[in-house]
Amino acid sequence: MAILSKDDANTILKKVLSFSKADECEVTLNGQNGGNIRTARNMVSTSGAADNVSLAVESRFGKRSGVATCNEFDEATLRRTVQRAEEIARLAPESPEYMPFLGPQQYLTSNAYAQNTAGITPDFRAKQAGASIDLCDKRKLSSAAFLQDTTGFVAKRNSKGLEAYQQSTNMDFSVTVRTPDGTGSGYATTDFTDISKFDAAKLTQIAADKAAGSVAAKAIEPGKYTVILEPAALVSNTDASLLGALMQSFDARNADEGRSFLSKKGGGNRKGEKLFDPRVTIYSDPTHAEVPVPAFAGDGRPRQKVTWIEKGVVKNMYSSRFWAQKSGIADIPNPGAFIMEGGTQSTQDMIKSTAKGILVTRLWYIRPVDPQTLLYTGLTRDGTFYIENGKIKHPIKNFRFNESPIIMLNNLEAIGRPQRLGGNLVPPLKIRDFTFTSLSDAV
Amino acid sequence: MKRRDFVGLTGLAAGALFLPSFPSFGGMPVDPSRLLEPVMDAAVNKRLADAALNAAKSAGASYADVRIGRYLNQSIFTREKQVQNIVSSESFGVGVRVIANGTWGFAATNTVTEAGIAKAAQLAVQIAKANSKVQKEPVKLAPQKGYGEVSWKAPIQQNAFEVPIAQKVDVLLAANAKALENGANFVNSALFQVNEQKYFASTDGSYIDQDIHRIWPTFGVTAIDRTSGKFRTRQALSAPMGLGYEYLTPKAADKVMGPAGSDVVGYKNSYDILEDAARAAKQAKEKLTAKSVTPGKYDLVLDPHHLGLTIHESVGHPLELDRVLGYEANFAGTSFATLEWKKQGKPYGSKAVNIVADKLQPGSLGAVGYDDEGVKTKQWALIKDGILVDYEKIRDQAHIVGQNESDGCCYAQSWQDVQFQRMPNVSLQPSKTKMSVDELIKDVDKGIYIAGNGSFSIDQQRYNFQFGGQVFYAIEKGKITGMLEDVAYQANTQEFWNSCAATCDESDYRFAGFFNDGKGQPSQSSAVSHGSATTRFNGVNVINTARKVG
Numbered sequence: 003m004a005i006l007s008k009d010d011a012n013t014i015l016k017k018v019l020s021f022s023k024a025d026e027c028e029v030t031l032n033g034q035n036g037g038n039i040r041t042a043r044n045m046v047s048t049s050g051a052a053d054n055v056s057l058a059v060e061s062r063f064g065k066r067s068g069v070a071t072c073n074e075f076d077e078a079t080l081r082r083t084v085q086r087a088e089e090i091a092r093l094a095p096e097s098p099e100y101m102p103f104l105g106p107q108q109y110l111t112s113n114a115y116a117q118n119t120a121g122i123t124p125d126f127r128a129k130q131a132g133a134s135i136d137l138c139d140k141r142k143l144s145s146a147a148f149l150q151d152t153t154g155f156v157a158k159r160n161s162k163g164l165e166a167y168q169q170s171t172n173m174d175f176s177v178t179v180r181t182p183d184g185t186g187s188g189y190a191t192t193d194f195t196d197i198s199k200f201d202a203a204k205l206t207q208i209a210a211d212k213a214a215g216s217v218a219a220k221a222i223e224p225g226k227y228t229v230i231l232e233p234a235a236l237v238s239n240t241d242a243s244l245l246g247a248l249m250q251s252f253d254a255r256n257a258d259e260g261r262s263f264l265s266k267k268g269g270g271n272r273k274g275e276k277l278f279d280p281r282v283t284i285y286s287d288p289t290h291a292e293v294p295v296p297a298f299a300g301d302g303r304p305r306q307k308v309t310w311i312e313k314g315v316v317k318n319m320y321s322s323r324f325w326a327q328k329s330g331i332a333d334i335p336n337p338g339a340f341i342m343e344g345g346t347q348s349t350q351d352m353i354k355s356t357a358k359g360i361l362v363t364r365l366w367y368i369r370p371v372d373p374q375t376l377l378y379t380g381l382t383r384d385g386t387f388y389i390e391n392g393k394i395k396h397p398i399k400n401f402r403f404n405e406s407p408i409i410m411l412n413n414l415e416a417i418g419r420p421q422r423l424g425g426n427l428v429p430p431l432k433i434r435d436f437t438f439t440s441l442s443d444a445v
Numbered sequence: 446m447k448r449r450d451f452v453g454l455t456g457l458a459a460g461a462l463f464l465p466s467f468p469s470f471g472g473m474p475v476d477p478s479r480l481l482e483p484v485m486d487a488a489v490n491k492r493l494a495d496a497a498l499n500a501a502k503s504a505g506a507s508y509a510d511v512r513i514g515r516y517l518n519q520s521i522f523t524r525e526k527q528v529q530n531i532v533s534s535e536s537f538g539v540g541v542r543v544i545a546n547g548t549w550g551f552a553a554t555n556t557v558t559e560a561g562i563a564k565a566a567q568l569a570v571q572i573a574k575a576n577s578k579v580q581k582e583p584v585k586l587a588p589q590k591g592y593g594e595v596s597w598k599a600p601i602q603q604n605a606f607e608v609p610i611a612q613k614v615d616v617l618l619a620a621n622a623k624a625l626e627n628g629a630n631f632v633n634s635a636l637f638q639v640n641e642q643k644y645f646a647s648t649d650g651s652y653i654d655q656d657i658h659r660i661w662p663t664f665g666v667t668a669i670d671r672t673s674g675k676f677r678t679r680q681a682l683s684a685p686m687g688l689g690y691e692y693l694t695p696k697a698a699d700k701v702m703g704p705a706g707s708d709v710v711g712y713k714n715s716y717d718i719l720e721d722a723a724r725a726a727k728q729a730k731e732k733l734t735a736k737s738v739t740p741g742k743y744d745l746v747l748d749p750h751h752l753g754l755t756i757h758e759s760v761g762h763p764l765e766l767d768r769v770l771g772y773e774a775n776f777a778g779t780s781f782a783t784l785e786w787k788k789q790g791k792p793y794g795s796k797a798v799n800i801v802a803d804k805l806q807p808g809s810l811g812a813v814g815y816d817d818e819g820v821k822t823k824q825w826a827l828i829k830d831g832i833l834v835d836y837e838k839i840r841d842q843a844h845i846v847g848q849n850e851s852d853g854c855c856y857a858q859s860w861q862d863v864q865f866q867r868m869p870n871v872s873l874q875p876s877k878t879k880m881s882v883d884e885l886i887k888d889v890d891k892g893i894y895i896a897g898n899g900s901f902s903i904d905q906q907r908y909n910f911q912f913g914g915q916v917f918y919a920i921e922k923g924k925i926t927g928m929l930e931d932v933a934y935q936a937n938t939q940e941f942w943n944s945c946a947a948t949c950d951e952s953d954y955r956f957a958g959f960f961n962d963g964k965g966q967p968s969q970s971s972a973v974s975h976g977s978a979t980t981r982f983n984g985v986n987v988i989n990t991a992r993k994v995g
Contacts, residue, residue, distance in 0.1 A: 038966070038967060040966050042771055042772040042773075042774060042775070043770070043771050043772070044581070045579065045580055045581050045582070046548075046576045046579050046580060047549075047772055048549060048551065048863055048865075049551075049572060049576060050551050050552065050553070050572070050863060051552070051568075051572075052553060052861055054555070073555065094531075095528055095614075097527070097528075098527050099527070124572070124575060128575060128576070128578075128579065131579070132579055135579065144771065144774075146771060146772070146773075146774035146775035147775055148775055148776070148966040150966075150967060176775055176776075177775065178774045178775040180771070180774060180779075184779070184783075187774075189775075240776060240966075240968070259630075259631060259669075260630070260669040260671060260674070260676055261631065261667050261669065261676045261678075263994065263995075265674060265676075266674065267671075267672070267673065267674035268671055268672065268674070269671060272995075275995075277995050366778075366904070366905055367902045367903055367904065367905070368902070369900050369901055369902045370900060371900045371911075371913060371933060371990045372931075372990050372991070372992065373676075373678070374675065374676060374677075375991075375992040375993070375994045376994070377990055377992050379900065379902045379911050379933070380902055381902070381904045381905075381909065383778075383904070383905055400904065400909075402902075402904070402909050402911060402935065404911075404988070404990065406992055406994055408994045408995060409992065409994060439935065439988060440909060440935050440986075441909070442904045442908055442909035443781070443906070443908040443909070443937070444778075444781070444904035444905050444906035444907075444908050444909065445906065
């Protein structure tokens, strides 16, 4: 019963609410099913499947709150779960940041669900993984890959009249291809709401070409270089990333409290200030056809189209409901995904217009060094190439970088055509004076 | 960007950015009273386990193991004078792993009945058979004798789940008050508690009942200079431990002083959170005006809380045999320490470097009686006198390096995840001859003493790394001369360990630990400790991390 229809979910939610004796009660159903397959050394290593549905009940007496959950749906269990939430609430301390539950909300329609993704079978996974392996077998390369798919739903209802329901699907696939002697490595990744355009072999081809092309890499001196960062060097669905780190820093409370790059000297925040190149515009839109996300946040707040950075100027920050009320700012929840506006150039077009530079496939192990400046460190990986006179000249050894996305988005040379990655829409970027601080022997 | 991270950005998660790291739990929130229910009944578990093993064998499995697990977590989050959140969660279910047609298969269920478990076992066999069509080599397990019915319990003195929540909240709020009294502008604190009740059975004839506890009190303080807009943080010097609530009762004998002039105190098997919070606030303020480091070569003196992370990243991970063989190539990466590299006998480190792996040290996060594939745990050498002598391996890997015994370091984060090779405790052995921290630095002409782990990054084959820390002190002509800021060191793993000059003796030995070491796809967390004494490394490259923006 992992994926319940809106009607079936509402039947359970209404029944649970009818048992409540609290001042306020909110009930949420959450379900997922899906599976995965993992390969390494051109063989399947592990695969599995899982499904689960859980119910959470939050009861409140005044400013005291309690939560209890269950994953059985007989009447006795549901009654017991409500009673337990009420018992915990009576014993809890009052919250100074209490906010009453939201009443009825209007939500946009987000097409975050695709039937053909929900219908993925073990055979589909095995077939795609097999196609990826076959390609590498034929080219005498070694691959390691991972495919996972998830179908989920969330349904929420409370005593103030809020009703919300959303289904969503996602599939992601990544592959690392290496030469048998370990001197070349390439990577490619993709993700979809709707898998109709997914082709594991086609993506594996890109990784295989990069692996074969990165053999016999030359060392060049660390320093400041013009770089073309492909989307997998800007966002990640498995690790921290430079643009992800930037967008995670748009919390209004941290900025107002003085512990964010968006904090203003002497107090307040930097909303309205131009902090980036005028070509930088980043927004979010839950209804976007390519990167839809659920139309409401976890606390039931509606997600709208929101512009975070417009022509280099900070336009909005997200916050908790408590902080928005306390500081009298717009009540904006976290966005779920972001879209960076781009141009029409492909990565190849960007290479053609580069006299000297470095093409970066992927950045890895990115960690904060200084939260004040958003300085991050990490390394290039799985395909790093030197560009000269508009052409890939030769592969180069990997570098460690120390760079801030704030500085990076001020040193913008060109923006390419956006692509979906990690549920976001991100263009390749050409950046000048990107700071590489040391060489790495890793391949 | 990691999509699920972005979704979790409001409220709690935003505050958690100021904590050292943020654990993820697979369980569901439950009434705290549920966490005190008696541990699982071994007789019932044996009956259920036999149902799984019999179903797997009937379906065609040549080997099967079953893990019945009840995983309890409780986390308390506070900031300044208030509680932010209390989460109690429980996850209960069964995972069945089989070999059929020479291929692994795995399935899990939370329907913990004989019928539900048998169904999962049959599904695991079905998956194994399906995958065997694309398999090229059959799984080969190191032999393992059955232990019969045995049990193991973590040697805790006080179960943290039995301590009233109000008492735990009071401790965190008292620590916050200490930080605020001593000049912190903000403080976030948290207490994480884990209890794994695990029952393992296999067709080898083992029925193993284990009760495992972990605890981690931690905080992050922030000091702000409003005029300049500058802010600095300092995180707790506690270690996550395989202990009970007794870890939060400080004992004088467990406090270890840093070098004279440093105002650093380290902690062994108990932790003084009030004292550390007060000191953290003072140090965060001092960091606002500390001298910015001049880049260059320095002799580094690294305290165990800091060095544990360097050991973790540059020794613990590269010696995981699954990484070495390529099984983690698409995510965590591979390793420079290949089988060929080992054969060459090149020095991993200087002769002062002796590193052991274990799953035994009392109070460590790795300590268990048996691993998640029913192998009794042990200690073994990884690096002897600077030379690599062994890897970290489990039953299906031992034959690849010509061995016939697992190291007992197989682990799954929950009943619903498949077990695989994880890092054991990996620890640097202290000096056998007497050596204090002050003696260690007395010959350092130009150096930096670093305490606490901070920023960390290393490449996918574990050559090039960069580490920050919590507090940094300049050493000039054998003496601490004052605090430094903007310090990070970059090194190559082999060059770094070969620059190891000396380490302190056992009186300085203590653990650093990590609750959430990530590996695998889908990613799983495991907890691991690293023991060491304060250690000196000569001539390491230090960079200045200060930048100007906007």
